Amino acid sequence: MELLVYLAGEIHSPWREALKEMAKQYELPLVFKGPMEDHDRSDNIGEEIIGKQPNAILKDEAASAINNLRTQIWLNKADVVIALFGENYKQWNTAMDASTAIALGKPLILIRPEKLHHPLKELSNKAQVTVETPEQALKALSYIFES
Template sequence: MTSERIWTVYLSGEIHTNWRVEIMDAAKHRGLPIRFSAPVTDHPASDDCGVAILGAEENKFWHDRKGAQVNAIRTQTLIKDADIVVVRFGDKYKQWNAAFDAGYAAALGKPIIVNHDDSIVHPLKEVDAAAMAVAETPAQIVDILDYAITGRLAGYTDR
């Protein structure tokens, strides 16, 4: 049975692949009642927003801190408003911000779905332990969302 509710799903994590688009397109194709949100995924804008808005900093620490604090206005608000938080870890870069988002979501009691491949299971063991599910592919995430929202188990028929 489909819920009348519109779910809010926050998509946190790596910005170098199209995983967000895959999830959003598949969810739309299935007709899932989801409103997606995400951090700013324009890497230079995200890095430099603080100094672009609030003024230059000679010290890189303060440059980064201004950007992190301005970005946190968005990320903290959207995570608080989310029904489910999906956190994707890629293998190319260390996504400390994604790990922080996962911890923040866990502290708020939000259901978390983590997405990463087997090559980084060990460094993410604590994040995985806080998650309700650990998926290897965007397709698995959409199957989880479909099941959580509608009760449909993709690929299975009633017995």
């Protein structure tokens, strides 16, 4: 059995690559999807598809529509969602993706540092599992495959 894992969370650190590498080391049958990690491509995709926009707000709206399409499709197909809340960036997209996963009935593993416990307590309460590191999230998934 192979699981499709959607990796929600900030795109400015290499946490996804580290988690994917650990999954290979654990020999877990996981396929990973997530948001577009190329920030420039994500910001420009609307104009690439529908053409130049007259201002920055409409450019953002066009990109947002395409990025939301991508996210919605992969969240719907996901068997489980891992959402990482880091300490250095605003986490609006992570919160939105985690909330969508909950609304869709997708199992959610929430990764957040201890210092974010209080602001994320309600979201954490709705997740199946809350951990502090990507490695802990992966260990929770590896338990699924034990005999």
